[in-house]
Amino acid sequence: MTEAPGTARVITLVVVDDHPVVRDGLRGMFTSAPGFEVLGEAADGPAAVARVARLDPDVVLMDLRMPGGGGVAAIAELTRIGARSRVLVLTTYDTDSDTLPAIEAGATGYLLKDAPRDELLTAVRAAADGRTVLSPAVASRLVSRVRAPAVPGGESLSAREREVLALVAKGTSNREIAAELFISEATVKTHLTHVFAKLGAKDRAAAVALGYQRGILG
Helix, strand or coil, X not given: CECCCCCCCEEEEEEECCCXXXXXXXXXXXXXXXCEEEXXXXXXXXXXXXXXXXXXXXXXXXXXXXXXXCHHHHHHHHHHCCCCCEEEEXXXXXXXXXXXXXXXXXXXXXXXXXXXXXXXXXXXXXXXXXXXXXXXXXXXXXXXXXXCCCCHHHCCCCHHHXXXXXXXXXXXXXXXXXXXXXXXXXXXHHHHHHHHHXXXXXXXXXXXXXXXXXXXXX
């Protein structure tokens, strides 16, 4: 993240979408909002990987379906090369079957392009902090199309683990969860480790998606 002594933190972005009008709109939105800087753009997945590797943004706004190369493959490649950038997927359709593959590939979150301006700005800030950003509407529409894998050993989440997962779904950080539940951050991490294991999830975003899918989060 770009930050100079005595100044407010600036979140840097790369915008990836095959439609120039969408890219222009997003660039204009973030350029006009304080605390954001758009470093570059890309029109397809391969170009996105190259831009992110060169510019090292805090957040990548990633479309999924692009003629020159899709977003899921780009996210997987960014994960493979160890890019620190958080990927926030933006798509037009909440029925897009690429949602879970995108999350499994390493995306921090998934929103619809018609999300209100303030919601998108908040989501980018959350993503920059490494917090999960997953629209409940997107999750609920998607999970009906995805078959849930079996839970190892048939284990269910404890009441405390459900509390932790619910707070993760709201984009709450480990530190904030610890304060909310009056427990240590180490205990939060332990609960999350158990949640991931029980749900068969690799990270926070996947755990939230599976939580909605199995009715744990409503």
